[in-house]
Amino acid sequence: xxxxxxxxxxxxxxxxxxTITVLFPIGVPAAAEEQPVPLQPLIDAAAPGDTxxxxxxxxxGPAVIDKPLKILGNDGKIVNRSAQPALSxxxxxxxxxxxxxxxxxxxxxxxxxxxxxxGSSLSSLxxxxxxxxxxxxxxDDITLDSNTIVGSQKSGSTRxxxxxxxxxxxxxxxxxxxxxxxxxxxxxxxxSFTVQDNDVSWSRYGFHFMFTKxxxxxxxxxxxxxxxxxxxxxxxxxxxxxxxxxxNSSVNAQGLLxxxxxxxxxxxxxxxGNRVGIFVQQSSDNQLLSNEISSNFIGxxxxxxxxxxLRQNLFSANVVPAQAIDSSDNAADQxxxxxxxxxxxDGSGLSDLPYIVNPFFLQxxxxxxxxxxxxxxxxxxxxxxxxxxxxxRGLSDASPLLKPPELPADANSPEAHKGVLPASLILLGITxxxxxxxxxxxx
Amino acid sequence: MTRQKxxxxxxIRDMNNTSGEDFLSLRAIQTxxxxxxxxxxxNPWSYSFMGLFILFSLALLLIxxxxxxQDYSGTTSAxxxxxxxxxxxxxxxxxxxxxxAEKEEGGWQLLSTYPIRAAGYVLGKYxxxxxxxxxxxxxxxxxxxxxxxxxxxxxxxxxxxxxxVFSCCLVLFFLALSLLIGVLCRNRWQALTVSxxxxxxxxxxxxxxxIALLGVLAYPLIKPMxxxxxxxNPAELSRLFLVIKLGGGxxxxxxxxxxxxxxxxxxxxxxxxxxxxxxxxxxxxxASWILQRRRTHA
Numbered sequence: 062x063x064x065x066x067x068x069x070x071x072x073x074x075x076x077x078x079x080t081i082t083v084l085f086p087i088g089v090p091a092a093a094e095e096q097p098v099p100l101q102p103l104i105d106a107a108a109p110g111d112t113x114x115x116x117x118x119x120x121x122g123p124a125v126i127d128k129p130l131k132i133l134g135n136d137g138k139i140v141n142r143s144a145q146p147a148l149s150x151x152x153x154x155x156x157x158x159x160x161x162x163x164x165x166x167x168x169x170x171x172x173x174x175x176x177x178x179x180g181s182s183l184s185s186l187x188x189x190x191x192x193x194x195x196x197x198x199x200x201d202d203i204t205l206d207s208n209t210i211v212g213s214q215k216s217g218s219t220r221x222x223x224x225x226x227x228x229x230x231x232x233x234x235x236x237x238x239x240x241x242x243x244x245x246x247x248x249x250x251x252x253s254f255t256v257q258d259n260d261v262s263w264s265r266y267g268f269h270f271m272f273t274k275x276x277x278x279x280x281x282x283x284x285x286x287x288x289x290x291x292x293x294x295x296x297x298x299x300x301x302x303x304x305x306x307x308x309n310s311s312v313n314a315q316g317l318l319x320x321x322x323x324x325x326x327x328x329x330x331x332x333x334g335n336r337v338g339i340f341v342q343q344s345s346d347n348q349l350l351s352n353e354i355s356s357n358f359i360g361x362x363x364x365x366x367x368x369x370x371l372r373q374n375l376f377s378a379n380v381v382p383a384q385a386i387d388s389s390d391n392a393a394d395q396x397x398x399x400x401x402x403x404x405x406x407d408g409s410g411l412s413d414l415p416y417i418v419n420p421f422f423l424q425x426x427x428x429x430x431x432x433x434x435x436x437x438x439x440x441x442x443x444x445x446x447x448x449x450x451x452x453x454r455g456l457s458d459a460s461p462l463l464k465p466p467e468l469p470a471d472a473n474s475p476e477a478h479k480g481v482l483p484a485s486l487i488l489l490g491i492t493x494x495x496x497x498x499x500x501x502x503x504x
Numbered sequence: 505m506t507r508q509k510x511x512x513x514x515x516i517r518d519m520n521n522t523s524g525e526d527f528l529s530l531r532a533i534q535t536x537x538x539x540x541x542x543x544x545x546x547n548p549w550s551y552s553f554m555g556l557f558i559l560f561s562l563a564l565l566l567i568x569x570x571x572x573x574q575d576y577s578g579t580t581s582a583x584x585x586x587x588x589x590x591x592x593x594x595x596x597x598x599x600x601x602x603x604x605a606e607k608e609e610g611g612w613q614l615l616s617t618y619p620i621r622a623a624g625y626v627l628g629k630y631x632x633x634x635x636x637x638x639x640x641x642x643x644x645x646x647x648x649x650x651x652x653x654x655x656x657x658x659x660x661x662x663x664x665x666x667x668x669v670f671s672c673c674l675v676l677f678f679l680a681l682s683l684l685i686g687v688l689c690r691n692r693w694q695a696l697t698v699s700x701x702x703x704x705x706x707x708x709x710x711x712x713x714x715i716a717l718l719g720v721l722a723y724p725l726i727k728p729m730x731x732x733x734x735x736x737n738p739a740e741l742s743r744l745f746l747v748i749k750l751g752g753g754x755x756x757x758x759x760x761x762x763x764x765x766x767x768x769x770x771x772x773x774x775x776x777x778x779x780x781x782x783x784x785x786x787x788x789x790x791a792s793w794i795l796q797r798r799r800t801h802a
Contacts, residue, residue, distance in 0.1 A: 091629040309576075309751065310756045334575065336754050356577040358755040380579035380755070399578070424714060426757075432552035432715065432729045434734065438743070439585040440711040447712075480661040485649025486643040491713075495639045 080353075097121035097140055104130065107154075112457055115139075115160050122147035122162075123174075127156050134160020136184075136410040142166060146175035146196070155177030157186060164190040167213070168244065169221035172196040176203060183208060192220025194242060198230040204233045210240035212264070218319060222247040223264070234259060244269040245283070248276075266291045267305070271297070280368060287311040290319045291333065298325040308335040309358065315340040316357065322347060332357065338379065341366040349374060351466065358436075362423075363388040371396055371458070373466050380437050384423040387458035397462040412459040419445045530625030534624055540602065540632020549601070550636055553594045557644040560586055564654075565648050576752025580663060587671055588707055588739055592678045594640070596699035599633050599643060599682025604695035607686075622796035626683055626788055633683075635677045641668070664752065670746045677738035677780055680787035687791045687798075706739050727759065735779055745776045 097119035107113055109128040115137025122141030126132075129152055138161040141147035147162050162171035172193035174183065182204040188194055194210040197203055197225035211222040223242040226232060228250040237259045239245040245261030246268045248254060253275040260282045267283030268290040270276055276298040283289035289305030292298060304391075305316035316335035317327070322344040332338040338357035339349070345368040354360045359396045360379035361371075364386055371393040376382045382398050395411060403412035422441065426433045435441060472482045518540060544550050550776070564583055606612045615625065643666050652658040659667075685702065689695040718726050734740050745767065747753065753764030766772050 203590045282514055293645050309754055312754045312756075312761050312764075333578070356575070358576060358752055379582040380576065380578050380752070382578075390757045429718070429726060430757055430759050431724075431730055431773055432718070433755070433759060434730055434744070435711045435714065436755050437581050438711045438740070439584070439588040442713045443708055444715070481649050481659050482653040484661075484664065485653065488646035489650065492639050492643040495541075495635075496545060499542050 077179070092429065100124040100139060108409040123149070124477065125149045125151060127152045128152035131158075132160070133158050138159070138163065140165065141173070144168065144171060145408075146172050148174045150174070150176040150181055150200075151178055153180045155181040157181070159185040161187040161189070164192050167219060169193060169219055172221065172225065172475045176200045179203070182206070190221070190242075191219075193225055194223035194239070196227070197224075197226040197232070199227065200229045203229065203232045205235070205237060206233070209237040209238045209342055211240050212240065214241065216241075221259070221266075226251060235282060235314050245286070246270075248273050254278075260284075261286060267308075268292075270295055273298075276300075280447045282306070283308070283316075285310070287314050288318055289332075289443045290315045292320070292322050292325075293318075293327065293387040294321045296323050298322065300330065302329045304331045304332045304333075305335060305338075306331075311336070315362075318342075319347065321346045326350075327352065334392055337362050341369065345369060348372075351375075355379065359384055361385075363421075364389070366391065368392075373462075378398075378453050379467065381422075383418040383456060384420070385418050386420050386423045386427065388456050393456060394459040398458065401458070401461045403461055404462050405463055410463055412463060413460070416458040416461045417450050420455045421445045421448050421450075519724075526637050528626075529621050531777045532620045532624040533628040535630065535633070536620075536628025539634040540629055541635050542600075543602070544633060544636030547598075547636075548670065549598060550640065551599065554640045554643050554648065557590060557594070557640055558647050560590060561644045561648040565652055566631075575663070576747055576750040576755070578697065580667075580750060581752075583667065583742060584670070587667070587674065588743060589643070591671055592707055592739055593700070593703045595637055595675050595678040596682045596685065596703055597696065599629075599679045600635060600686040600695035601692055602629055602685025602697050603683060604689045604692050607689075608691040616799050621792075622799060623789075623792040626687070626792045626795060629683055630679060630788060634675065635681055637679065638672060641671045641675060654783045666746060666749055669743055673742050673745075673780060674739065677742065677783055680784040680791075681738075684787050684791040684794075693741075707735050710737060710740060731763075732737070738780065738783055741779065745772075746773070 067366045070164070077447060078308050098121065100120040100122055101124045102127055102427045103113060104124055107130060109130070112131040112133060113417045115132065115134045115272045117136045118138070120137060120139045122139050123143050123145035124147070126148060132155070135338045136159070139147050140163045142165045147164050148157070157447060159424050162173045171190055172195055173190045174195045175198070176196065177198045177200055179201040180203070181200070183195065184204070184206040188208065188210045190210065191213050191412040195205065201483045205224060205378045207454045210221070212220050213301045220243045222243070223239040223246040224234060224237070225244070226248040230252040232251065232254050234254070239259070239261045241263045244266045245262060245264050246256060246259065247266070248269070251273050254273060254277065256268065256276070256278045259281045262284045264286045266288045268278060268281060270291070271293045273295055273398065274297070276295060278298065279301045280303065282304040285307070287308065289308050290300070290303070292300070300317070308314040308316050314336040316332040316338045317330065318340045319325070319327070320342050323346050325347045328350040332352060332354045333356050335357045337359045339352070339361045341361065342364045344366050347369045349369060349371045350373055354374060357379045358381070360382040362384045366388045367390040369391045371391060372395050374396045375394060377399040382400055397414050401412065401416040402414060405411065405416045408411050422436075422445070515517050521569055564586055588635055590802060603612070645664070649659060649664060681702065682699065687693055689698055714730065718729060721729055734744060746765045747755070754762070767776065
């Protein structure tokens with residue numbers, strides 16, 4: 062018995078030793094390889110104006126850059142697990158270029174990079190964050206160019222904003238690519254913004270501007286967000302050549318939202334496949350020119366919007382082209398409406414019949430939202446015709462275009478759809494067999 | 505007329521020739537359905553409806569030069585409404601006529617003298633007419649699908665299949681209703697009048713009726729009442745189901761956020777199918793019961 066028991070102990074010890082010897086050599090070097098180098102000492106060691114070149118390895122944050130520096134990444138990676146931003150720029154005149162930042166702390170109010178000083182430029186950074194992306198707090202003269210910011214898969218309120226700017230002026234935001242965050246570009250206050258060629262998808266709002274001055278929003282693309290661009294309390298903005306597409310999954314979705322916007326210029330935007338293409342509320346003296354508004358559930362919706370100009374816009378294949386209420390005092394003419402009845406007596410290319418937007422359905426759904434269930438019900442046209450249109454409250458195009466205006470050609474080529482052809486052939490085959498079989502047979 | 509009667513006779517002969525008990529009237533159903541299919545394919549009405557359906561689906565395809573047929577857009581919504589105008593009316597007329605005509609011409613009286621149960625008769629009629637109607641749908645989608653495959657404004661596979669399912673559902677639901685109308689009406693004139701009124705009530709006048717009715721209801725009752733009404737109208741239920749499956753559910757607004765999400769999932773499909781099946785079973789049962797009652801009381 063005694064011998065047997067000591068043998069069991071010995072065997073257990075033997076197995077344990079083997080396990081240790083097998084596992085240890087794998088575990089130790091792996092840990093050594095993963096061990097990131099702390100970044101802060103490197104920054105502390107550098108003199109102001111120095112260039113720090115990151116190697117192709119991991120560095121650990123957080124770090125505060127309190128002197129003008131140039132940090133160039135050589136595919137280097139900064140990993141930050143703390144509740145602080147991975148990088149805080151407090152001194153200004155800093156240049157960050159070409160590295161990856163991983164912000165692993167899950168807090169929507171903690172950004173990967175926090176900038177509180179002027180004159181910096183961030184380019185070609187790749188930021189993966191469980192919190193927010195880049196915060197600018199009263200930081201002027203900043204350039205954010207060609208960065209990629211990606212948030213977590215988990216949707217909802219745990220996401221932060223990708224670019225979050227508060228009271229910052231003279232900002233250039235170009236060529237950034239943003240996905241899965243709260244707001245792509247969120248700007249509150251400040252003056253002079255150039256926002257061009259950015260791409261935001263799968264976020265809440267693509268572009269969100271409040272109380273900003275001198276905004277140039279052009280050539281951006283917003284796709285599959287709740288709202289493409291939300292512009293609120295802004296004057297004299299230029300919103301041109303953007304693409305707002307597929308904002309249609311949320312019940313509050315729209316391509317472009319203008320609220321309390323005045324004297325702005327909205328032109329040549331392509332607005333397709335949204336729940337509401339352009340939503341205009343309490344906005345006045347804006348020019349909406351040459352926009353392409355197609356395949357939206359509702360093309361344009363105007364509430365209490367007065368004194369705006371709508372011209373040369375193309376409305377096609379929207380379920381309902383326009384809904385308007387208390388928006389009679391807008392100058393709308395020379396737009397193309399694919400559902401308009403047109404009559405051109407003098408050959409001017411403009412219809413002599415106005416296109417009148419019927420406010421009936423918007424009126425009843427505003428007072429009883431439950432009736433939205435009847436949206437585009439087959440019996441609605443009949444009902445709408447029964448009620449005379451109150452021209453004082455609605456929107457009407459004085460002279461619609463007969464032909465759609467020339468717009469830049471769409472790159473979308475018709476794709477071949479497999480399945481439709483064989484299916485239709487099978488259906489036709491069954492039809493013909495049935496007809497000949499049952500019709501032709503003698504009694 | 506004489507041909508119909510002759511066919512009825514032939515049908516009865518078939519049944520009598522085969523020996524053994526007709527369990528659950530399966531053989532009667534089969535015979536009546538077969539006869540209905542033959543009659544349907546010799547009925548000029550079927551071909552004019554088929555022509556109409558093909559013509560309109562093609563016209564719509566050709567008018568929309570701008571966009572392909574995909575998702576919920578102006579093109580697909582116009583298509584939905586066109587189908588809702590045409591298909592229920594076609595179904596109601598063909599279905600109610602198939603029974604009303606036989607009553608008018610004496611075919612039913614003749615059949616009544618034989619041991620065929622009313623349920624078997626109604627079910628046979630349902631299956632037979634259904635086949636003819638589904639072939640009309642197949643012809644319409646076959647030709648428009650074929651043409652769309654060779655032009656730029658093509659269907660996506662998802663849209664195409666959803667539209668076919670939508671059309672078939674409309675036919676299934678409205679055919680059950682049409683047979684009840686046929687049973688209730690004495691002749692074709694009556695059936696025509698009732699069918700058109702029912703179509704107007706369920707398709708064209710529906711929003712007017714609902715808005716008028718809900719205007720007098722207390723505010724909290726509006727939504728539950730609307731939901732009940734939707735499930736009572738197969739045209740509206742099918743339309744909303746298709747809109748949601750095409751990804752257009754968000755247009756119904758925050759009020760229906762949860763319902764739309766539910767319907768978008770497979771469980772929603774099951775709910776829709778169960779509601780549809782219940783509708784068909786109830787109407788066919790009512791039709792057979794009334795027919796049987798009138799036969800025994802006549």
